[in-house]
Amino acid sequence: MQLFLQTLVGGIGFGAVYALVGMGFTIVYRTMGLVNFAHGQIAMIGAFLSATFFLDTKLPFAVAAIMSMAATAVVGLAIEGILRPLEARDFDLMLIGTLGFGVVLEAVATRIWGATGRAVPAPVDRPLQVFGIIIRTYDLVVIGVGAVAAVAVWVLLNRTKAGAAMQAVAMDRDAATSVGIRVGRSNAMAFALGAGLAALAGTLAAPLLYVTPSLGSSLGIKGFCAAILGGFGNINGAVIGGLAFGILDGFAAGHFQQYSDTVTFLVFAIAIMVRPTGILGELTVNRA
């Protein structure tokens, strides 16, 4: 029972990280029609930035996280400018273009921070003891922050004007333009939001894993799978998919040791074959 609960908490913790990656990815897809395979690498840049702020300039973890999100959002605006020609194009172009861009980001990160990577200590260290079950305190922090972020995104998208504009652009770009929504600015904001969420995911994952330029590919793949599992294009689906994927990953690691990745992706593949549209159903973006 103890082992089960501990694995569950750890799995939900990672699930929150994957959910954040999946959410950012889905928001960009829904509003801009861009499938961004460099999203994981943006998360990696966010992780490196917050590691630098936290470890080198000795800022408190929360401050470092917020600064990293802001910085990555700004970087995201620049990236959006570069990737704009690929928006609403056919899938092959987006795939190759953004994959290549991800490789460039990884090379840039290696240039700036080196190849060996850095270990980030968790901001809260001592494990909690609850009814004889030992839980890593930081896991609870990740779950809490992830939940707050998900709610904040929901509020932004459904209760603010900017969010309504993003959703309008997602529904029908031309109609949105004709009612006076500035599509370019809305898209830039959406990308910045997605990048900020990716940076938050990378920052939260850093003390759990190890920050190297290749962190992006593993987070990116898992976040992408999370988004697909929950329903491609569905923002709520990204959250559900992320949690499901994280729990699956946690239990596979517990039972299958070094074969856990094999089992996780096998189960994922079977789930997708059984239900190709994901848990909550797809919401694909149709472009002319």
Added chain:
Amino acid sequence: MKVTATNRQRLLAVSACSVLLVISGCSSSKKAAGTSTPSGSAAASSTAAGSAAATTAAASSAASSNAAGSSPASDTNPIKIGVIDAQSGQSSSLGKWEYDGVKLAVDQANAAGGINGRKVELTVFDDQGDPTVSTNLARKAVSEGFIAVLGPAESADAIAMSPILQQAKIPFITSGQSPAMPKLGNPYLFLNSPTSTTYDTTLANYAVNTAKFTHIAMISNNGAYGKGEHDAFTAALKALNVAPVADQIVTPDQTDFSAALTSIRQKNPDALFIGAEEVESGLIAKQARGLGIKATIIGAAPTSTPIFVQTAGTADAEGAVSSTPYLTNDTNAQTKAFAAAYDAAFGSEPELHGAKAYDGAEIMLQALKTTNGAGGQALDDAIRAVKYQGLVGNFAFDATGVGVHETQIGLIKNGVLTPAAS
């Protein structure tokens, strides 16, 4: 295929991305010691784009040029030695230490006149810690006329390169430790370090007889080094009639160990043996403490390194036990001299990996003096005949290529490795 507007755009996008890939592959250069070798160094490093980009980058990087002029007589040409090691990626610290140790030895030899007047020319190749890349680099070394190779530091890469170098009769001295290497039966393979068997027998004796641990848990990875450590330590424990209370296997690329460590914690161990490389060991130690495991961390060479302490954090690395043949730089006059020279050349204190690389290079240079710069079987026999009092021990190579058969026990105190009070 008709070149329509969409096709053209597609072609443009694909070619733009290929150009981006090749540029990023060629422009990321090796991150080696930062000092330049006597000749132009050829480093074949690449991004994560894969072996295709690596081959492109390797082909386009210049091979080392002959610095000794174009005299036709072969006895004034420099002697070409290759260093094949991880200069990028997670094992890059190992590669840097090894290269620094070798370079120090070679620079000192060249300053003293070289090998009977001929300079030694070092060329560094980046194998990224990947056995596939190191195999290609071994072939490259063979085809470019290198007479000896020093490195790699990773056992998996050494095992991959072994058949190619054996066939070309190129002796190589590796820093790897896996007991699988002496078993290869390659007469051209030498180890500048004891094997995992030696490290772990000493460690097990300390753990069971001196420190009196009763519940020893094990966690190791399934790479060549980790597997060697796992098997050696299990065998050493068995010889002492002790069974480990847990035996978890992880992968070399893994960064999250909470599942394995949670399972280990259930068994209440008082010692945790880690059989993994430096960074992974550090992460395991850090996460173990984060999950409330209070057991003493014990391990072989990786737990003695600054990288382990840095990755785990000084607090979590405190009290870690390490089995290593090179405890401190202050052990004797020879180590002190070596440490001073190393510090002067590279601005940092040496540790085990730099020391054993230095020993290996010194042995190679001594053998080259005996054969007067010749390679092949003569060089091989000369290396085997060398009896050398090195920094990591007294070298006397046996038929399987192992030269040192002893290690000692150290403890990490305040982030620094100190001899254990026995």
